[in-house]
Amino acid sequence: MHAYPPPVLPASFYQRHSLTVARDLLGCRLVRRLPDGAVLSGRIVETEAYTPDDPSCHAHRGESPRARSMFQAGGIAYVYLIYGMYHCLNVVTQAASQGAAVLIRAIEPLDGVDRMADARGISSVRDLARGPGRLCQSFQIDRALDGTCITATDCPLWIQSGEPLPDVVVAQTPRIGINVSPAAIAAPWRLIVRENGFVSGTSRQNQGQSYTPTPDWFDRL
DNA sequence: TATATGATCCCCT
DNA sequence: GGGGATCATATAA
Numbered sequence: 001m002h003a004y005p006p007p008v009l010p011a012s013f014y015q016r017h018s019l020t021v022a023r024d025l026l027g028c029r030l031v032r033r034l035p036d037g038a039v040l041s042g043r044i045v046e047t048e049a050y051t052p053d054d055p056s057c058h059a060h061r062g063e064s065p066r067a068r069s070m071f072q073a074g075g076i077a078y079v080y081l082i083y084g085m086y087h088c089l090n091v092v093t094q095a096a097s098q099g100a101a102v103l104i105r106a107i108e109p110l111d112g113v114d115r116m117a118d119a120r121g122i123s124s125v126r127d128l129a130r131g132p133g134r135l136c137q138s139f140q141i142d143r144a145l146d147g148t149c150i151t152a153t154d155c156p157l158w159i160q161s162g163e164p165l166p167d168v169v170v171a172q173t174p175r176i177g178i179n180v181s182p183a184a185i186a187a188p189w190r191l192i193v194r195e196n197g198f199v200s201g202t203s204r205q206n207q208g209q210s211y212t213p214t215p216d217w218f219d220r221l
Numbered sequence: 222t223a224t225a226t227g228a229t230c231c232c233c234t
Numbered sequence: 235g236g237g238g239a240t241c242a243t244a245t246a247a
Contacts, residue, residue: 065243082227086230131229134229179227223246223247227241
């Protein structure tokens with residue numbers, strides 16, 4: 001049982017440690033209003049946490065034109081282009097000037113499935129948003145949304161709270177595509193909903209440990 | 222200015 | 235499970 005309509009996650013939700021935000025975003029609903037008014041949404045099933053002391057974090061080497069949004073206070077979007085062809089959606093976390101974010105890697109499509117399929121040029125619902133590049137293509141997210149507010153329903157993008165997920169449903173694994181330092185490679189900062197078919201990665205990559213919110217997470221890097 | 226690389230995806234085998 | 239597409243960005247010279 002939860003309040004209806006589900007509350008939009010406020011800035012205070014994002015202005016916490018990236019790992020905590022990444023964990024709590026699972027099960028929440030990502031909502032996108034397109035320029036023509038159409039609404040898309042999906043349940044977040046996969047996230048990754050990035051913090052400034054992590055060498056794989058885009059903010060690690062200080063502020064840059066690409067990652068400047070990460071240095072704003074939590075509660076806005078950070079969108080960047082990767083491999084010259086795909087976009088990735090992050091939510092900025094923690095306090096201003098820190099440089100932290102959570103990458104949203106996959107959602108389970110809910111509203112606007114047909115529009116997502118049109119944008120992707122495919123029909124398989126499972127493949128619409130299984131991976132960060134696919135998600136952005138389905139939701140029509142690009143650099144135009146970088147730095148935009150995500151804490152109100154008059155924003156182009158926002159997130160609504162969902163049914164809280166118990167820890168047993170959440171697994172933690174190493175992040176995908178990280179190749180900088182042994183510590184960054186090993187850090188289990190990718191969070192997924194267990195046995196959810198809309199999570200990206202191979203079955204091997206999804207063999208994670210049970211989620212254990214121990215304090216030593218915060219000192220892994 | 223020049224070069225290497227990447228928080229990826231898709232198609233091929 | 236391996237390689238190509240494709241280019242903004244970072245870093246070096």
